[in-house]
Amino acid sequence: MAPSITRREALGGAAAALFVASCGGGDPPPATGAKPGSGAALLGSLLALERASFAAYSACLEVLDGQEHQQVHAMRAQERGHAARLEQLIGELGGEPPPGRSAEEYRRTFPRLRTVADALRFVQDLEERQVRAYLEALTELPDLELRKEAAGICGDESNHLATARVLQGLPAAEGPFVTGAL
Amino acid sequence: MADQRDVELLEDLLAREHRLLSAYEAALRRDAIDASLGETFRGHEHEHVRALEQTLADAGRRNPRATVPSPELTAALRDRNAFAEFAEELEDETIRMYVDAAASVRDPELRRALGSVMACGAAHVVALKDALGSRFLVN
Numbered sequence: 191m192a193p194s195i196t197r198r199e200a201l202g203g204a205a206a207a208l209f210v211a212s213c214g215g216g217d218p219p220p221a222t223g224a225k226p227g228s229g230a231a232l233l234g235s236l237l238a239l240e241r242a243s244f245a246a247y248s249a250c251l252e253v254l255d256g257q258e259h260q261q262v263h264a265m266r267a268q269e270r271g272h273a274a275r276l277e278q279l280i281g282e283l284g285g286e287p288p289p290g291r292s293a294e295e296y297r298r299t300f301p302r303l304r305t306v307a308d309a310l311r312f313v314q315d316l317e318e319r320q321v322r323a324y325l326e327a328l329t330e331l332p333d334l335e336l337r338k339e340a341a342g343i344c345g346d347e348s349n350h351l352a353t354a355r356v357l358q359g360l361p362a363a364e365g366p367f368v369t370g371a372l
Numbered sequence: 373m374a375d376q377r378d379v380e381l382l383e384d385l386l387a388r389e390h391r392l393l394s395a396y397e398a399a400l401r402r403d404a405i406d407a408s409l410g411e412t413f414r415g416h417e418h419e420h421v422r423a424l425e426q427t428l429a430d431a432g433r434r435n436p437r438a439t440v441p442s443p444e445l446t447a448a449l450r451d452r453n454a455f456a457e458f459a460e461e462l463e464d465e466t467i468r469m470y471v472d473a474a475a476s477v478r479d480p481e482l483r484r485a486l487g488s489v490m491a492c493g494a495a496h497v498v499a500l501k502d503a504l505g506s507r508f509l510v511n
Contacts, residue, residue, distance in 0.1 A: 261506075261508075261509055321491055326484070328475065329483055344474075348409075348493075352498035352499070363412075366489070
């Protein structure tokens with residue numbers, strides 16, 4: 191089944207892409223001191239995306255309530271855990287985690303979120319980008335244990351993506367292969 | 373080209389996907405799952421089976437191992453809640469297998485593809501939780 195993209199979805203995706211690129215998700219990570227090819231730089235990119243998502247969900251929570259608030263709050267807590275784990279892994283590789291940005295710096299890059307629908311659409315777009323980033327990391331990380339970490343987090347992000355879709359009344363999965371094909 | 377260990381991992385995943393496919397087919401026959409949801413999941417599992425069989429065939433394997441029907445499935449077919457709980461557990465176990473496989477296989481593009489199947493499984497778990505009326509969809 192070929193996924194269809196509405197104009198609204200395309201616009202929402204563009205907003206998320208702009209946000210992620212401007213707040214660190216698309217930035218090259220700083221030099222870390224870890225050995226070249228260790229995977230630390232890629233983990234730094236994933237960390238930037240996790241931090242950006244954490245900040246974005248804080249903004250989303252301001253317009254959500256009830257079950258939607260509860261679910262996104264739980265996602266945000268997991269993103270914090272992922273960020274902490276990535277920082278630890280970068281350190282174990284001899285690197286220095288990138289410094290990140292302040293909440294205010296992130297906030298300036300957010301699209302305007304007026305409604306519950308805006309917030310959930312934004313969450314979905316960010317989760318799609320995270321799933322894609324972790325799938326990409328599976329192809330590039332050089333070490334088996336690092337790939338296991340990435341695969342485990344990818345599972346969490348896939349759960350978040352499906353949750354965001356269900357909260358919007360969409361099918362949990364868009365198709366048999368999420369953001370890819372065998 | 374997949375090596376021997378990769379082939380064994382893929383065969384294990386294929387056996388799992390056959391179990392899931394059989395479970396959703398049985399649930400549809402017994403009205404133990406919402407028809408629309410069950411048909412969607414059956415379609416996904418069918419695609420996963422097809423893709424894994426093709427990958428194994430490309431690696432020179434023509435006779436994947438036979439699967440054994442789950443003894444728990446019959447009991448789970450008594451009502452929709454029982455089946456959703458059974459299927460959620462089966463999907464969760466399968467996701468864990470995909471996490472291992474998506475990290476372990478040698479071919480980088482196959483790792484990505486297996487990850488995308490895992491992501492679909494994670495979505496199935498969310499949908500099954502929703503069908504059970506769970507307020508907590510996030511793991």
